[in-house]
Amino acid sequence: MENLEYPLISVIMPTFNREKYIKFAIESILNQTFTSFEFIIIDDCSNDATYDIIREYAKIDQRIIVLRNKANKGIVFSLNKGLQLSRGKYIARMDDDDISMPTRLEKQFQIMEKDDSIIVAGTYFKYIGRNPDSFASWVNVYEHDMVKIKMMFECPICHPSVIMRKNFFKKYNLKYSQEYQYAEDYKLWLDVLQNGGKIINIPEILLLYRATNLSISRNKKTSNLQQIRSRSILFKCRELFLDTKSKNLLRDFCNIPMELSKKQEIYKKIQRIQIAYQGNRDSVQKILQYFCGVFSDIHICFIFDNIQLQGLINGIFSILKNSSELDRFHFYILHNGSFQSEFSILKLRRIKDFELSIIDICKINNENISQYKTLYFKFLFALTQLKIEKCLLISSRFVVMDSLNFFWNADFEKKIIVATSSCNLEKMELFRDEFLIQENFESNVIMINLEYLLKNNFLKEILFYDKTFYFHNEILSKEEIIMNLIFKNNW
Template structure:
């Protein structure tokens, strides 16, 4: 990289492992951003395919790219921590080697971050796509909504969409947990950030195309990721509610999170609803979280909401069937 370059505003950090099928689209989507004041830190985690050779050809043509190669496969958290240690920018933008950032992503995130200095982590909406189709993913937007969802329900910050303040890592000494070995390392990081009063926001704009394929970590390690996430939820429940709600009831709530309420017995659903009522009461009593968002989070996983979603799908199917008959008559 040219040492005479001014310090970039953004440091893009992208780990790569055996991504030769998708790496060209990923790199091009970053280099073609409308906002161009960035360095592109790419770390090849000892790929066994042609990924590194492809990246070398890019690095030879664009001096914004800083290319590194691990001598052994160090897994995602350690590779990310190394990339962040090399970052010079005010902000760190994450990117994955199999995804596609839309051209306005950095421009829109920078504009928001610069005008909202209280925000430490900014994600975006996205589109999941695969060989069979695509669907939009529209996670929670505000910090108050994100914190209750993140603590007690699920990961609502899409890792490859985020732009973060570098100071989170440099001054607050927060890092990816290398013991996670690439399993829910982002969920653990977001929770640590929240525990250190870092504020979050999701831009309600689709700015990334997230590729679904059989070789990605999320697909191959789904059960392990779910297990790690559940342990994080249990830890948060104990932290905020152990004084008012028994361990057994907290585990009923946590264990029910990973299963559709329609698949649980009536008895288990009743117990789950009772625990939710206890959580709502204690939250108001202790003034822990915004009741509007906390109660909405509880409702979103309830049997009532599950039935409503099922009924809406059924009614939509009947409506389509009925309109088709009318069209054919």
């Protein structure tokens, strides 16, 4: 039986005009496996059915406390009102259109009870209606030192996912700042850090986040204010943790999310910060790994017959130019006796050193290669003779805009191929209508698990299709169709 007078957690949820979604938010809290909580809902003078819906729920569950502002005061006012009236040992945040996973409060309570040095604990989350296996990348740091470092670039905590230790906020008189409205949470986390508090993320998806049209329009109207205030906060973070030299290095990273910045530039900045940072340098290394990847020997194979020399030079140039110090390259140029320009490629070593192998498939002493009719599959078979575990295969003109480190280190998850979904609507319709393939991939840039390819019978399958399959279409090539037919469940 819950102790209504002394709840362990106070859940605070401001709301305004959210009649469409508020039922989902309320029920997700009422259905928590952890039951010792009060649920403070502050209606900011809604002019739709939101307030009536809240009152109906309050009639059937005594844990709900309904408050209503006399006029529309804004979220900061409502949040501080909830903080002031809360009775719980911990304070959990909730937004009026999100959904908390059933075990959210239970798991957060256990974490806070286990380690009393933790002041704020957020969680990973995913967007409602998007890929169910993915989660928002900007909260993908969980250790305190990593959170602290990322605070110097952007806010790494999802506000509606947090639980907070109330006595810490009371001791230091911390509350949301009206001055930093639209970035009030970011400022509050900075205040916690300035007072020696520890902030973490629980590395588990415990919240479903809804990006509604209302929130998008609100962001458009207030984006300038949000950017200005967020920028002010991240500068304050840098003042707190870095010396003058390191702060100057970071001037370029103001409002652009780290995930949207080039890995090469991020690597240079963070590597230099690591020298000056006064905290745990291992954490800086983890941040470096998180944003830029790990030291990697990247094997890239080009089918020269489909790429003209200048296109090949431009492509390799873009790879080298946009790489970081973590990336080392071995390039393989596959051809059928037509490549005579090794020196033109080697001149690119002025940018960055690399290994180069020129492979004439006509000189490969293996009778199996001659059985394939399509040149693309002759080259694919030739890859299996290279004695490498995996490679990137590029068979068309290309330009790389950033480091390939993350793509190279993508988890195969026991699949044969890592590829990108096609964005060509005509191709997508053809694959659906003609071959019943709901999602096709582009075969011109793929990463192949050569070990799996050899261990299984896929090469024999490819050979069978190559000899027997015929489909004439100006949009789809034969090799693209065969690759999608064979690997439709293995990419």
